[in-house]
Every structure is written in C-alpha cells, then in structure tokens.
Amino acid sequence: MGTVMGGAGSSAAALGAEVLRALRDFAAGAAGSAEVLASALTALESGNGLRAVSPMWWGDFDQGVRWNGWWTVRSAETNDTLRGLLPTPWQWAVSVCAADGRRRESALLADSAPIGHPVLLPLLVVRCSDWAEPVRLRAEQRLAQTLAAASPADLAQACAVAWACETRTRGAGAALLVNERLPEADPAVWRHLFALPDHRTRRRALAEALRLHALPAEELVGLALRDADVNVARRAAEHVLLQTVPAVDQPVAASAQLVIDRLLTARAPQVRAAAVTVLRRTQRPDLAAAFLLDRSTLVRETARWVVRSHDQDPAALCRGLIARPGFVAGAGAVSGLVECGDASDVPWLRLQLDSSQAKARAAAVSALSALAPMDSEELLTLLEQDPSPSVGRAATAALVPHAHRIPPVRLRAWLSPGQRPNLRIQAAVLLRAADTWTRLETDLQLLADPNPALARTARADLRTWTTLSSPGSGHPTAEQSASVKALLASAEDLLDTWTLRQLRFRIPT
Incomplete structure (x- = not known):
C-alpha cells in the first residue's frame, strides 16, 4: 500500500x-x-x-x-x-x-x-x-x-x-x-484512500481503518515505510508494533521480528525510533546498539535508553562501532559519540575535521565546541577555507559568543561581493553579533547588495532592530556614527518611511 x-x-x-x-x-x-x-x-x-x-x-x-x-x-x-x-x-x-x-x-x-x-x-x-x-x-x-x-x-x-x-x-x-x-x-477502498495526495484524508482514513481493524499488519508496515506524512507513518508503525510484539519476557515470533527489522529501515526517524523502542521489551539491545550512530537525534536518544536499560554503556558501544575496520563515520556517528562520550574522544573527533563528508565535518565542529572548544583563529580559518555551508554554519555558531573579538576588517573583507556566497552570509552573521552599531552598519551596507537573500535578511534585521532596540542603549564611536549616518543617507530610497524615521530616532547625535 x-x-x-x-x-x-x-x-x-x-x-x-x-x-x-x-x-x-x-x-x-x-x-x-x-x-x-x-x-x-x-x-x-x-x-x-x-x-x-x-x-x-x-x-x-x-x-x-x-x-x-x-x-x-x-x-x-x-x-x-x-x-x-x-x-x-x-x-x-x-x-x-x-x-x-x-x-x-x-x-x-x-x-x-x-x-x-x-x-x-x-x-x-x-x-x-x-x-x-x-x-x-x-x-x-x-x-x-x-x-x-x-x-x-x-x-x-x-x-x-x-x-x-x-x-x-x-x-x-x-x-x-x-x-x-x-x-x-x-x-481496495483503503488502497485508494491511502493513495490520495491530501495528507489530512490519509490521517482520517488511518484512524477509521484502525477503529475498524480493517488493515492487516503487512499493509500497516507498508504505510509506515512509504507514506510521506510522518503522522500517518508513525501511527501505523506504533499500532502494528503494539499488535504484533509481545510484552517483556515473552517469546517473539519470527513474523514479529520481521516487522521490527523492516521498520528499523524506515526513512522517517519517528518510525525507526518506534521500532528501536520495542527492542527493549524484546530483549535485543544488540540490535539497538547500531542505532547509537543513527543520523536522527531522536533515534539515537531512544537507542541509548534501550542499551542503558540493559546496563550497557552507550559510549563504549559507540567506540566499538567506530573502531570497526573500514568504518566511515558520518554525521550521526560523530554526534552519537559526543552525546555520550567524554574528553577522551577529542582526538578522534579532531580527525573528523578532515572527513570527506561535509556533514561529518560540521558535526565534528559542533562536537568539539561541546567537549574541547577550538580557538577562534582555527574556527576562522576553517570558515574561510571549507566550502561547505553546513561547516560554515557550525563554525559561525561556535564563533558568535566571541564575535566582538574578531577584527571587523577581516569580516568585512569576507563580506565583499567577490567572495563565495556562504562565506558572505556567515560574515554578516558574525558582524551583526559583534555589537549594536556594527550590526546596523552591516544591515545598511547590505540593503543594496546584489545577492537578494542578503538584502532581504538585512531589511528584515533592520525592522527587528528598530522594534527591539532602545534609543539610549550603547553609544557608537565617532567613526561608527559617521559611517551609519552616511550609509543611512544613501539607503533612504531603499527603506520605508516608518523604518527610516525609527532609525534616525535611535541614532545618537
């Protein structure tokens, strides 16, 4: 189905x-x-x-x-x-x-x-x-x-x-x-209902089918594996697992184990998590261990709960899985290890900064920020050299608390139109995080940017700034004040009257 x-x-x-x-x-x-x-x-x-x-x-x-x-x-x-x-x-x-x-x-x-x-x-x-x-x-x-x-x-x-x-x-x-x-x-009526594009219809059809006990296990498993609506997929999985998998300490039939095995391969993480959950009552922590490195946070959390309920250490299991010959770590493996690991895992995490998978590199940056923060210069170098947007976002998130210490000249050089788009976006984020007046300068500078996304973000951030900022909060340097006034004068045609008036009101004379 x-x-x-x-x-x-x-x-x-x-x-x-x-x-x-x-x-x-x-x-x-x-x-x-x-x-x-x-x-x-x-x-x-x-x-x-x-x-x-x-x-x-x-x-x-x-x-x-x-x-x-x-x-x-x-x-x-x-x-x-x-x-x-x-x-x-x-x-x-x-x-x-x-x-x-x-x-x-x-x-x-x-x-x-x-x-x-x-x-x-x-x-x-x-x-x-x-x-x-x-x-x-x-x-x-x-x-x-x-x-x-x-x-x-x-x-x-x-x-x-x-x-x-x-x-x-x-x-x-x-x-x-x-x-x-x-x-x-x-x-065939149910097959037609579950083939309709409208997800609300499929949700209601599943509710009626479950009320009437109209769907066999095989069709519920099919829904869980293939339906594009996560609510339909999750509810079908939970129902078939409830009906086929016995309580704790009761033997599991081969047909029930087959249902579990199939649901463990589902695309939707909510379905995989439901299947991992029942591994606790089927006494199969060995099957749950593999999901300690799943790409989904929800599935990893569920797997840790299962193995801990059987008095096993998820960190040790993660390290054992990672140490297998030929194992190539993805983002799930990096995140899974840091969620239950400790400082002894830092050397392996640093190795993942050179991974061929961009998401694994990004996860390694986030993991190291939690266990052994990288210094700002290393993060800035990574941001400048790594072409991956996900790595750039992870490095920027780690740098934001220290943005006021980053030389604005370096960030403004990255903001120039000749740089790659992702680097420009992250440079704008860091400039806005530096201080109020650098944020205002950056937004006014980007209003006429040739990149429409940067211009839209700048306009939206200006509206946020005028709404939330206090007229008396902080004072710009003389250089910042002159720069903001010059940029504001050149941007008059790009701003609506209300925003322009609010900006003038909030800039100290």
Whole structure:
C-alpha cells in the first residue's frame, strides 16, 4: 500500500486553482472567461485530475458558483453560451451549485445527473450540508442511493470530501453516510484512500481503518515505510508494533521480528525510533546498539535508553562501532559519540575535521565546541577555507559568543561581493553579533547588495532592530556614527518611511 504524491497532486492543484480563477473572472464579466473556464474544466477532467484534487476544492467550487450568483446576475444569453461550452457533467455541476435553491433541488431530482462521473459524488456530498433543508434531504437520499453502487475509487473519493466537509454546519450527514459503508467496504477502498495526495484524508482514513481493524499488519508496515506524512507513518508503525510484539519476557515470533527489522529501515526517524523502542521489551539491545550512530537525534536518544536499560554503556558501544575496520563515520556517528562520550574522544573527533563528508565535518565542529572548544583563529580559518555551508554554519555558531573579538576588517573583507556566497552570509552573521552599531552598519551596507537573500535578511534585521532596540542603549564611536549616518543617507530610497524615521530616532547625535 503506497501513496501517490508529487506530480499528480501538484498538477491537479494547479488545474483546480485555474478553474476557480476562471469562475471568479466569469462572475466579474471578464471577456472570454467562459471559454477559459470550459478549457480549464476539460484539462482538470483529463487523466486523474478530478480524483487527485484536494477534497476542499469541491466546497470552493460550490462557493465559486453559488455565491457569485451566476444564474441571477448574468444575462440568460450568457448563461446559455456557458452551458453550450461546458462538458455535459459540468452543466449538471453548475446547476447543482446554483444560487437558486429550487434549481439545486431540481438538479438533484433530474435524470441528467452524471452517473459514474467523478463530479457526481463530491457535489452530492457538498449538497448534504446545504442550508436549505429540502435540498439537504434530497442530497442525502441521492448520496445514499449512489454509494450503494459506488466503485471502490468512488467511495474513497466520497469519503475524502465528506470528511473535509464534516466541520461545516450540517456537514455531519454525509460523513455518517460514508462511514456506514466502510465496515463492509472492499479492501481496495483503503488502497485508494491511502493513495490520495491530501495528507489530512490519509490521517482520517488511518484512524477509521484502525477503529475498524480493517488493515492487516503487512499493509500497516507498508504505510509506515512509504507514506510521506510522518503522522500517518508513525501511527501505523506504533499500532502494528503494539499488535504484533509481545510484552517483556515473552517469546517473539519470527513474523514479529520481521516487522521490527523492516521498520528499523524506515526513512522517517519517528518510525525507526518506534521500532528501536520495542527492542527493549524484546530483549535485543544488540540490535539497538547500531542505532547509537543513527543520523536522527531522536533515534539515537531512544537507542541509548534501550542499551542503558540493559546496563550497557552507550559510549563504549559507540567506540566499538567506530573502531570497526573500514568504518566511515558520518554525521550521526560523530554526534552519537559526543552525546555520550567524554574528553577522551577529542582526538578522534579532531580527525573528523578532515572527513570527506561535509556533514561529518560540521558535526565534528559542533562536537568539539561541546567537549574541547577550538580557538577562534582555527574556527576562522576553517570558515574561510571549507566550502561547505553546513561547516560554515557550525563554525559561525561556535564563533558568535566571541564575535566582538574578531577584527571587523577581516569580516568585512569576507563580506565583499567577490567572495563565495556562504562565506558572505556567515560574515554578516558574525558582524551583526559583534555589537549594536556594527550590526546596523552591516544591515545598511547590505540593503543594496546584489545577492537578494542578503538584502532581504538585512531589511528584515533592520525592522527587528528598530522594534527591539532602545534609543539610549550603547553609544557608537565617532567613526561608527559617521559611517551609519552616511550609509543611512544613501539607503533612504531603499527603506520605508516608518523604518527610516525609527532609525534616525535611535541614532545618537
């Protein structure tokens, strides 16, 4: 059981948004909007677009038709033109969403309803929350009849829209009708539900499936391993582990151990952590030990808890894993060792500063900051020479407490446009951390920077400075005061009036 994500959902969302824009344009009387709307609906209907569109879209479509008052504001000639341009199922869709309640009820009674078309069930669901009671009752009757013969894909779509509409006033009726179908539903319904791009639908589907005990362990494991939503993946993993893994001191079946082994390979750290947790009650600290070096902090913490609960030393286990022949340390290994190690591990950590993996080098910088802080000159050299942004961020984080001691001339040289972007970003961070007036100078200097990201950050930081700084806090040197005033004068066209006024107010004369 997998999840269809990415391309199909994104394409359907874009096409759905185009339809809603065309609706607004038509209501406003835009020239050619009827043709644009018809074209957008045809594009959305092609492929699997109508089944991949967000469940909330159907309510937006209803509102776009009904509350823009198509059939009461636009002329009859224009309406006839639109009817002629729309595909037949959408002619019914427009009628069932009309502003006139009698027209909506008439559409529900008509034999022209597009049976088997993906537009039918979602709009019947939406009409079940109609404010007009006759329309609502007629929609509920028609929905119940249609659901009785619905295919698994149609029932899944109806569920998704009904759950999305459940928070509406009078929206519980449709949810009740679709939920009544789920206990005896074809297993394919669940597969369709978990293939929908909308993560809220998949979360609700999992809750209903667990309530009904509708999913076997194999399908829950599949969800845990493949679903892109971490909440779905974690809950599926926790449930299958709870159901298959026995309590402490009871034998573990081969099938249960297979479930654990598969979940230990999951992409989501929350799923791996859940699988590592049960290693405590299965008495397998040996399996947990390997996760002391996991890339995820959560998984490493869980693994340490498991091995400590079996009176084993996680630091000693980490050192043993690292000492294996041919072992190449990643960021998880570096972080895992420092989280339970001590000063005796510093020589090995320093060796990782030369690792071929940038994340391992960055983790080594952070680890040494905790156990044996590097001196500022070494960190500055590392920042200047290592091209990795992650290493630069780690070195900068270690330097920030000492930024006031770093010669500003060196940092400003790194800030020049000819330097690599990452070095410029970290130089700006350190200059801002030096003192209030160096921060202000740096921001004003970067307002017109050719790098848009640096310019945006400078503008945002100026707003923060004017909001949080006190007019009487600290005094600039004469050189700083002259520099700030000159920079402010040259930046007048780049600042809004309020920020400019606040800056002038806060700069001492």
